[in-house]
Amino acid sequence: MDWLCFGFLFTTGNCRFNFKNPFSNCWQSDHFVDFIFRNEQRINALNFANDDGTTNKVIIMTRTYRNITKTKQCERFYNLSPRICIYDLDGTVINSSHRATHDENGNIDLSDWKAKSTKDLIFQDSLMPLYCQLQEDYKNGDMIIICTARELSKWDYEFIHFYNIYYDRIISRPKGNDTSDSILKKSQLRYLFNLPQYRNILKVFYDDNPSNLSAIGSLGATVVDARRYA
């Protein structure tokens, strides 16, 4: 009924009113769509006005929430106060120990790792207990960030999607980069602790590497040693 009233008001307000077909101008001029569009704009304007991310807490949460809704991979609670949960893959969510070699500091031997990143070997990996926590957090509407020191290949993504390792964002090692894991992850995750839309949100970091835990812990995250759950 509201729409009918709108159509009537719009068409009667037009000086070239077509009495034979009162709704013709409404549809021809596409003002119906424009009306909906402007209405949506008004809603957005209310939600994101003064969107400089510095003062309005509601706006900051809305932006985070809006980012999360872009990546719905399963039924998910619309959590308006999401946490940010950052998960490592190897030794945390995925058991890939059969193809990994590490140095004494727990950093991965990159050249050996790349040589063993074939489809056959990747699909011999298995899931670890924290995988259930990741799924639980995702369904609870928390923002899930996978942060891995792997250089991800097509088969890595295939494994992640095949086993429903849900995520909102994946951060991985850039191609050709051989920075040590903790320095790399610290620089890649720093934006979460600096940008206004994220910095006041609780961040939980799951990893099995002590250097990574202390690096991200020093940024201000709550760290969870994944070796306790292995």
Ligand SMILES: [Mg+2]
């Ligand atoms: Mg690891």
